[in-house]
Amino acid sequence: MTPLSEVRVQLARMEEARRQIQHQLDLIDRHIIRRMTALPRLQPKRTGYRHGKRPDPDTFLECYRSHRAALTAERQPEIDALSRKLAHQDQAIAALRARHGLALPQVA
Template sequence: MTIAPETLAQLSRMEEARRQIQRQLELIDRQIIRRATPLVPQQRRRQSLQRGETSGARMVLERYRATLAALTAERQPEIDALSRKLARQDQAIAAHHERQQIALSRAA
């Protein structure tokens, strides 16, 4: 027994919707990093004027991480909503695959 074309089309649409959500999450991640990255060179210039290179480098890293955390916190509701949607889509796709396996095994 073969899988009906409409079932394959539905699965294809579900998988494409999941890929779109994944791309949105990746885009948000890139946007956050892009906003935080310009701060690092500014800190390095200030650091070069001071002594204590290792402690300065550590301070730059800590500031970058703090900035990254703050920017992520701003977008957290959006990230959480997309993550929940992605999890629901994963469950729906898995259930769809399971139904197809059951249908194929009954037909055999």
């Protein structure tokens, strides 16, 4: 049987690997958002009030959602792979904790 200190070191490594994968997913999400804000097509058109019509927010939201879906679809294989890896890491961490009777860390 492995000493408890070795188990804690292994657990720390596993948790750090999980944090890195989560960080990669967060980076992908921020990259998609950054590309969304850079799209000039999503800037609200100012011509509506000149012609006596107010801008339609539903049109803007529909355009925003379709562009976000397109940008997410470009990165979907990478997102899926990282999500699967994250799920496997969560299962492995939970199994290690259960096997050695380690409690979850307290979040303050």
